[in-house]
Amino acid sequence: MDLLALVDFNLVARHGGFGRAARLSGRPKATLSRRVAELERSLDLRLFERGARTLKLTEEGRALHARTSVLLTEIDETAAGIASGGE
Numbered sequence: 001m002d003l004l005a006l007v008d009f010n011l012v013a014r015h016g017g018f019g020r021a022a023r024l025s026g027r028p029k030a031t032l033s034r035r036v037a038e039l040e041r042s043l044d045l046r047l048f049e050r051g052a053r054t055l056k057l058t059e060e061g062r063a064l065h066a067r068t069s070v071l072l073t074e075i076d077e078t079a080a081g082i083a084s085g086g087e
Helices: 003-015 018-025 029-043 059-083
Strands: 048-050 055-057
Antiparallel strands (some): 048 055
């Protein structure tokens, strides 16, 4: 599983859409969309239900977000701790 795609998926899931995630993160919307699509292909499942103006997590998407957002936060905290000379 591509860690960057997982990070982008969580970013979109947290902010409720590609446009908002792109604006708040400063990342291109097209990049976020491409990486999430690649993650969906690699997992062979849909993570979002896409409508004309709506984007909603599927059951699998909610489960993936719940489990991986905690792990990604731990990775960020570990990296920050190591960088500051801590644990």
